[in-house]
Amino acid sequence: MDSGCKMDFADVTRRFAKETPGADTVFQPSDIGEYTKDEWDIRISIGDQPLDEAFYFTMADPGATRLSIEELLDSHALNPSLRSQLDVAEYPDLPFMQEELIQFRANERAGLMKLEYFINHNSVGGSVNLRLRAEEFLSVCTYHDGSHDYRVLDIVMVPTTPETDGYELERVRRSYSEELLLILLDYHIEQGPEAFAKFLKTPPAAACLSPWPDASLRHFTDAMKELETKALITRTIAADDFGRATEGDSTLQLTDAGKEAVEALKQDFSKTADYYDQFDSVATAPPALGVPGGFDARVQMMEFDGADCERAVLLQVLGRNRELYFGLDVWVEAFNTFSAWRIVCDAMAYKTNFSAEILQALKDLAG
Amino acid sequence: MAQRVLTLTDAGGNGDACSLLVPEGMDRWRLGAFLDFLAAGAAAPRQGYLARAPEPQRFESFRQMMLFPESTYNPPIVFVQAGRALGQDDFIDLSGGLNEVALERDDPDTRPDCGAISVSARNRRAMETGGGEIIAAIDELFDFQAHPIVLTDGRRAESVGELVDDFADALDTDNKTRLLFRIAQRIHAAPFENTSKILAGRQFRPGHEMWPNMQQGFGGVCGEKTAALQFFCDMLSIPTRPVLGSDSVIGPDFSESLRQYLDSYGEHKLSADIHHHMLEVRIDGRWHLLDPTGGNIPLAFLDNTDAETLIRHGYRARMVYRVDRLNLRRASTWTGDALLTLSEYHIPRLHLQYVFEQGLGLHISADTYLGVYFDWGGQSSELRQNYYASRARKVRFPYPRFIHENNLHSVPDPLLRDLLAKTLAALRHQYDNQEYTGGFTFVVQPLTPHFWTMPRVSDSVKGRLWR
Secondary structure, three states: OOOOOOOOOOOOOOOOOOOOOOEEEEEOOOOHHHHOOOOEEEEEEEOOOOHHHOEEEEEOOHHHHHOEHHHHHHHHHOOHHHHHHOOOOOOOOHHHHHHHHHHHHHHHHOOOOOEEEEEOOOOOOOOOOOOOEHHHHOEEEEEOOOOOEEEEEEEEEEEOOOOOOHHHHHHHHHHHHHHHHHHHHHHHHHOOHHHHHHHHHOHHHHHHOOOOOOHHHHHHHHHHHHHHHOOOEEEEOOEOOOOOEOOOOOEEEEOHHHHHHHHHHHHHHHHHHHHHHHHOOEEEOOEEOOOOOOEOOHHHHHHHOOOOHHHHHHHHHHHHOHHHHHOOOOHHHHHHHOOHHHHHHHHHHOOOOOOHHHHHHHHHHHO | OOEEEEEEEOOOOOOOEEEEEEEOOOOEEEHHHHHHHHHHHHHOOOOOOOOEOOOHHHHHHHHHHHHOHHHHOOOOEEEEEOOEEOOOOOEEEOOOOEEEEEEEEOOOOOOOOHHHOOHHHHHHHHHHHHHHHHHHHHHHHHOOOOOOOEOOOOOEOOOHHHHOOOHHHHOOHHHHHHHHHHHHHHHHHOOEEOHHHHHHOOOOOOHHHHHHHHHOOOOEOHHHHHHHHHHHHHHOOOOEEEEEEEOOOOOOOHHHHHHHHHHOOOOOOOOOOOOEEEEEEEEOOEEEEEEOOEOOEOOEEEEHHHHHHHHHHOEEEEEOOEEEEEEEEEOOHHHHHHHHHHHHHOOOOHHHHHHHHOOOOOEEOOOEEEEEEEEOOOHHHHHHHHHHHHHHHHOOOOOOEEEOHHHHHHOOOHHHHHHHHHHHHHHHHHOOOOOOOOEEEEEEEEOOOOOOOOOEEOHHHHOOOOO
C-alpha cells in the first residue's frame, strides 16, 4: 500500500512508485538494451523514504546485471570492503548508510527482524525473490535536464510490520470470524456444487464434517460451531456405529437465516462503498470531492459518522478481494493469519485527521 | 521562612527575566551590597547572604551579564526601578511581594568591545559558582557504573569531578574517547525541543544551564546542545573549535561580517545565515567532529578524515519533512562564541523564532514532530491543515493531528494534555503582539521510521570505544 495516498482497498499487493526529484524512472523500458555497455546503479531506500535520501552503489561492470539480486547486495553494494568505491564526493553519508543496511541484513539473518524487498515501479508488485537475476528488474532513470540517464536496480527494503500478535489475533478472530466465514461459504457456494464439494474436502472444512475433528484446526472448527449455534449453518456429520466418518454423506449448508446474514453483509458492503467512495480523493482548501491526487478521507469520514470503522474497512477489503482471500488454495492461510487485518491496520494508521469543519463541508458537498 | 521575590528583567537586552528570593523582613537592599552579593558567587551563603536563586544556573547567566558585561557583549548595566536609575548607594525597594528591577544599558550607543566576548570565560566562572550542581547533573546522566571510565592509575572514575583538574593525564586516549562519546550520546538523547523554553520564558540556554535542564528530562536546539558540549570540554580544558553549517556558502569573510554585524547592532547584514552549529574536539592531538543535535539527525562522532569529507562535500540534516543540504565551514573560536552570545543575550523572542520562523516547532523526536502555528480560523485553518497534510503525504508520513483549545480534551494522555494547555497559555502570554485575536493550533505529526538513524561513527573511533 502506498501509504499517505489513496488506499485502494481492491489492490492489496504492495508496490512502490517513488520518483527522484527532477527525473523519471521507468521499469523495464523498451530501450533498456541501449544501456548494456554502461555503468549502472544499485539503489536501496528504506520503506517510504524519498529516493533523494537513498543509498546507491555504482556497478562498473555492465554485465553484472546477470547476477542475482542477493549476490549483488552481499558481494557488491553492501560489501564493506568495497566502501572506497562509494561516491562520497556526491553523498558523504554513503559509507554510514551502507553500514546501516549491512546491519539490517545481519539482523534479518539473526532472526531479529524481517525484511521484505520490493522493486520500485515494478508493475507486478509484491516482494521480489532475491535469487532472481537483476536484469529482470532493472529500470532506467532519466533526468529531465538531460544530465544523466542510466540503468538502476531500484530496491526498496521494508522492515515488515509485525504479524498481528497473539492477543490481537484472538480479539480480531472473536470479533469478525462470523463475517469472514459467512463470506467464505457464500463465495464457494457461488462457484457451484462441484466446487463447493471440493471446498468441503479441504482439511479445515473437512474437519468440521468429521466426528473427531483435528485439534490443530480448532480455530476453524470452533468458529463453525459458533455459526451452527446461531443457526446460520447446518451440518450433517455422517458416522457409522463405531463413530467413524462415512464418506459422501456429510454436508454443510447455509440456513435461511445464514443466507439473510450474508445478504445483509453484501448490502453493508455496497452501501459503504457507494457512499464513502465519494471521499476517496478530496481537497480541503477549499473543500472539494473527486479531485485528482486528493486525500483519501474515507476512513475518517466513517469515523465522523460514528460507523464501526474497523468492521466497515474489513468488509471492503474482503468484499473487493474475494479470490485473494477465499480462493481454494489460499483461504486456509488467510483465515489462520487473518491476513486481511494488515490492510485494516494500515488504513487506520494512515487515515486523515482533518477538522470537523472540513469534514462537515465535505459531507455537505456529498449530499 | 517567608520570602519575597526580586525579579531582574533584561529590559535593555532580550527581555529575559530571572528571580531571586529574599527573606520576608528584608525591605530594601543597597545596590552596592547587591553587587557584592553577585561578586561573592559561590561564597555568598558562607558570607551570610540570605538571598537565593530558585534557578541557580539561569541566575548565573544574569550574574555574569551584570558583573562581566563585556564578555556578554554588553556595555555596563544600569539598574532601574520605578523609572529611576539606581546608584551604588541607592536602595532596591523590596517592600512589595513582587519587586522588579529593569536591567538597562549605561550608554546604548556605546559599542562594547566584541573582542572581549568569551564563552569559555563564562563557562569557567559558572563552574566556580555552581559547579557542584552541574557535576551532579552530568554524573547522573553519564552513569559511570554502566559506562566504565578507567583512570591511568587503574581506578574507575566515579564522577566527572575527578577529571576537572587533570583530564589530560588522568585518562589514556581510549578512555578520553569513551568519555566524550558517552557525553555526546547523552546530549544527543536529550529531546530536541523548544517547549521548555516557552514554558520558562527563556530565549536560549547556555551550556552550564543545559546540564541541569537535561537532567530534568528537557533538551534544546542545536546551538544549545553544542553549548552543553562546549561547556563540558571547557570544564575539562579540552580544546574545541566550532563548525558552522548553512544552506548557502559560508565564505572566509563570515567572521568579519559578524564583527560588522555586532558593531552595527544588526544593521550590517551577515554574509551567510547560520543554520547549524557543531563542534570539533581535540583528543590527544587529533580533531574529531561531533554533532549531538538529535531530533531526526543521527549522532556524529567523526575522525578528521571523515570530517574533511563532510566539510568538503556537504552535510545532510533531516528536519522532519525535508532534508537540508548544508555547507560546512570551520570557524574561529571567537566566531562560535559570538554566535552563542548573541543567542543567549541579544535576540528578543529567539525561542519564538525557533518555533515559528525557523520551523523547528516545539519538539522533534524519532517518532513525532510537535509543531504549532497561528490559527485564526476559517480558511486560514483549512490552508494550514492542507499544508501539513500535503507535506505529510509527500514524504509518506501518516496524516498529522491538529489540536487546539476546542479539542484539547480529546488528547487521551493527561500529562500531554496538561503540557499542551500550559504551552498554549505560555504562547499567548509571550507573543508580543497584544492585538492578535487568533489562537494557536498544535500539529502532532507521527513520523515513520524510514530515516537513517544509526550513529555516524568513524572506524578509528569505534576501535577505541567499549568492546
